[in-house]
Amino acid sequence: MKNIKNRSFIKKILKKISRNHIVYIGFILIVIFFSILLRDRGFLSFSNLMNILRQTAVISIMAVGMTFAIVAGDIDLSIGATVALSALVTGILLRMQCPTILAVLGGLGVGLIIGLFNGLVTTKGRVPTILVTLGTQSVLVGLARRITNLQTVPIENKNFTFIFGSGNIGKISTLFIWTIIVALIGQLLLKKTAFGRRIQATGGDSNTARFFGISTNNIRMGVLIISSLSASFAGLLYAGRLHSARYTFGQADLLTVIAAVIIGGTALSGGRGSVIGSIIGSLLMGTLNNGLLLAGLAVPEQMIARGIIIIIAIVISLREKVI
Amino acid sequence: MKKSLLWVVVVVLSLSMVAAFSFSGCKKEAAAVVKGITLADLGFDSSKYSAKYANDPDGNPAVSAYEITLTDEEIAKVKEGSYTAAILWAGAGECYEGLTNGIKSVFDELGIKIILESDSQYDVAKEATDVETTLALNPDIIIAMPVDPVSAAEAFKAVVDKGIVLVFEENIATGYHAGEQYVSMVSGDSFGIGRAAADIMNEALGGKGNVGFIYHDADFFVTNNRDRTFVLQIEQKYPDIKIVAASGFVEESKAGEVATVMLKQHPEINAFYVAWAIPAIGVLEALRSAERNDIKIVTIDLDPTTDLNMISGGSVYGKVTDLYYDTGIALANASAYALIGKEAPPFAVVDLMKVNKDNMIEAWDRSFGMEPPDQILEALKNNQ
Numbered sequence: 001m002k003n004i005k006n007r008s009f010i011k012k013i014l015k016k017i018s019r020n021h022i023v024y025i026g027f028i029l030i031v032i033f034f035s036i037l038l039r040d041r042g043f044l045s046f047s048n049l050m051n052i053l054r055q056t057a058v059i060s061i062m063a064v065g066m067t068f069a070i071v072a073g074d075i076d077l078s079i080g081a082t083v084a085l086s087a088l089v090t091g092i093l094l095r096m097q098c099p100t101i102l103a104v105l106g107g108l109g110v111g112l113i114i115g116l117f118n119g120l121v122t123t124k125g126r127v128p129t130i131l132v133t134l135g136t137q138s139v140l141v142g143l144a145r146r147i148t149n150l151q152t153v154p155i156e157n158k159n160f161t162f163i164f165g166s167g168n169i170g171k172i173s174t175l176f177i178w179t180i181i182v183a184l185i186g187q188l189l190l191k192k193t194a195f196g197r198r199i200q201a202t203g204g205d206s207n208t209a210r211f212f213g214i215s216t217n218n219i220r221m222g223v224l225i226i227s228s229l230s231a232s233f234a235g236l237l238y239a240g241r242l243h244s245a246r247y248t249f250g251q252a253d254l255l256t257v258i259a260a261v262i263i264g265g266t267a268l269s270g271g272r273g274s275v276i277g278s279i280i281g282s283l284l285m286g287t288l289n290n291g292l293l294l295a296g297l298a299v300p301e302q303m304i305a306r307g308i309i310i311i312i313a314i315v316i317s318l319r320e321k322v323i
Numbered sequence: 324m325k326k327s328l329l330w331v332v333v334v335v336l337s338l339s340m341v342a343a344f345s346f347s348g349c350k351k352e353a354a355a356v357v358k359g360i361t362l363a364d365l366g367f368d369s370s371k372y373s374a375k376y377a378n379d380p381d382g383n384p385a386v387s388a389y390e391i392t393l394t395d396e397e398i399a400k401v402k403e404g405s406y407t408a409a410i411l412w413a414g415a416g417e418c419y420e421g422l423t424n425g426i427k428s429v430f431d432e433l434g435i436k437i438i439l440e441s442d443s444q445y446d447v448a449k450e451a452t453d454v455e456t457t458l459a460l461n462p463d464i465i466i467a468m469p470v471d472p473v474s475a476a477e478a479f480k481a482v483v484d485k486g487i488v489l490v491f492e493e494n495i496a497t498g499y500h501a502g503e504q505y506v507s508m509v510s511g512d513s514f515g516i517g518r519a520a521a522d523i524m525n526e527a528l529g530g531k532g533n534v535g536f537i538y539h540d541a542d543f544f545v546t547n548n549r550d551r552t553f554v555l556q557i558e559q560k561y562p563d564i565k566i567v568a569a570s571g572f573v574e575e576s577k578a579g580e581v582a583t584v585m586l587k588q589h590p591e592i593n594a595f596y597v598a599w600a601i602p603a604i605g606v607l608e609a610l611r612s613a614e615r616n617d618i619k620i621v622t623i624d625l626d627p628t629t630d631l632n633m634i635s636g637g638s639v640y641g642k643v644t645d646l647y648y649d650t651g652i653a654l655a656n657a658s659a660y661a662l663i664g665k666e667a668p669p670f671a672v673v674d675l676m677k678v679n680k681d682n683m684i685e686a687w688d689r690s691f692g693m694e695p696p697d698q699i700l701e702a703l704k705n706n707q
Binding site: 041042043045047048051054055058145150151152153154166238241242243244246248249251252253289290293294296298299 | 415438439440441442444445446447448449451452453455456457458459460461471472473474476477478497540541542573
């Protein structure tokens with residue numbers, strides 16, 4: 001009798017863990033695993049840990065925006081191309097000797113326009129975001145290639161590169177500082193404001209949300225703008241980190257961003273999500289990449305390991321719906 | 324109803340614009356049929372592509388990579404150091420395997436341990452990430468192929484700052500100078516390969532015919548050199564061969580679509596030059612679909628699919644290959660030079676090899692340091 005009680009208690013705890021804390025536990029387990037396995041290969045050195053934070057920053061920031069889109073029941077497939085176009089516009093403006101602030105606003109303006117376009121077509125045209133953003137993505141990739149004719153734009157503005165990715169304040173990378181700022185703003189917006197609650201209501205059940213007077217169209221427009229803006233900002237950080245802008249920026253990031261958001265506990269079906277969870281999801285993916293590389297695994301094995309983690313995350317996400 | 328009408332108008336306008344652009348493109352290429360497209364037509368100065376070897380992107384002249392050798396005493400000196408190395412490639416495939424095989428053959432002899440191998444999948448951000456992660460292992464040597472010269476300048480800055488021996492393959496980071504930030508750059512003889520491809524094209528066409536030129540439309544030192552010297556050699560050495568259409572590709576998978584369009588616009592094409600073998604697979608498919616088995620393909624580098632086609636007397640007439648294994652040897656030797664304080668040449672090039680089915684096995688051995696796959700060996704037996 002006691003055994004049965006114990007077992008149901010453990011089951012309850014496991015369910016609770018899988019629901020709320022799986023990403024945190026997974027992250028801790030991966031860090032412990034690599035700390036033991038790679039103890040003599042520099043995994044736990046300060047510089048390597050800072051590497052992980054720096055390397056995951058742009059994914060984390062895109063994941064914040066994507067969390068909003070997915071919680072609202074949408075998805076934004078155009079973020080990769082938005083990253084490239086924003087970085088290129090910023091790079092071109094800097095090359096034209098525009099003031100840094102203007103170049104930054106230009107880059108972010110690209111995101112704003114793309115988000116507005118995605119939102120308008122989605123809500124006014126009543127087209128699923130997956131289709132709209134797929135189309136937008138193609139247009140943006142073409143634009144990114146055309147405006148510089150596939151040439152990389154060097155960025156020599158020291159203020160820009162320091163602030164947006166290459167600088168350190170003390171020993172802390174500005175990329176990490178930006179991640180913290182964006183994560184805090186995102187978490188507060190999603191969890192502590194009426195707008196955030198409306199996003200969750202829209203993604204949870206849009207009919208009910210409309211019944212309670214929520215303008216779901218405005219909410220969907222809002223999340224798509226947030227998603228594009230976060231991708232634009234990621235583009236600025238790529239440009240600052242690599243002192244250049246290139247049409248290929250962000251092209252390989254979409255799957256990683258979606259994986260980070262889902263691993264972080266955001267339901268693919270919408271209605272529920274966590275910005276902090278997405279950041280931890282991104283860190284988990286980054287730690288995995290870093291550890292697998294340090295362990296000497298070749299790229300195909302790294303891809304297999306990453307794919308397995310994504311599948312596990314999706315299985316857990318779907319299981320949670322049943323629970 | 325009004326909305327539907329609006330959508331129809333938008334679609335029709337878009338299609339008209341696309342058609343207008345395509346039509347203007349046709350006119351431009353059709354006009355070139357008369358005299359054949361020249362390097363000047365493509366916007367390049369032929370004097371830059373006339374020398375025996377290309378200079379490196381920093382302007383250093385090339386020497387033969389076979390001059391980079393170590394004496395027995397020097398080998399013993401390197402062995403004493405128990406050095407470690409990391410290899411960071413831009414991509415993956417047989418060529419990279421050939422490079423790695425060449426490097427390993429030297430490092431094994433020198434007692435240098437390879438502690439990390441990675442490829443950035445042509446992603447500049449991943450390249451920067453790989454460099455940062457590699458630094459945690461503190462290697463003595465990094466051999467790398469930068470994806471993009473401009474982005475690489477920042478990505479490899481920490482390597483330079485740490486004083487790690489840095490040797491580049493095929494490309495260098497912008498603003499870097501040999502002997503300062505890096506030791507040497509080693510590459511294939513890009514000018515020679517372009518010219519050799521033109522010579523093979525002449526053989527394929529029997530001295531006369533029309534060529535569709537499918538080039539790599541990206542800013543990449545080696546492929547740009549090969550493509551442009553091919554055009555120049557055709558223009559200067561083979562007056563009866565005309566390049567009647569020229570189009571570029573960025574993704575390898577798009578070359579087939581380029582070939583399809585070219586064939587529609589220029590059915591008079593007798594042969595295609597394709598920048599390298601993987602995109603040529605798409606061109607092969609385009610020829611099959613168009614039922615144009617009469618058209619030849621000349622391309623660069625070995626790969627099983629196009630090699631099999633060539634062996635069986637298909638559309639692939641001939642190839643030129645870079646000797647990647649030799650490049651790997653030169654890269655490893657150049658890094659050893661730096662370890663013992665010996666000055667390495669800033670830029671070195673390896674030989675090339677013209678490939679046909681008779682020297683296929685030797686080509687795989689010299690290019691990749693390996694035997695061809697069983698399928699190729701079997702096809703060679705069956706088509707003797």
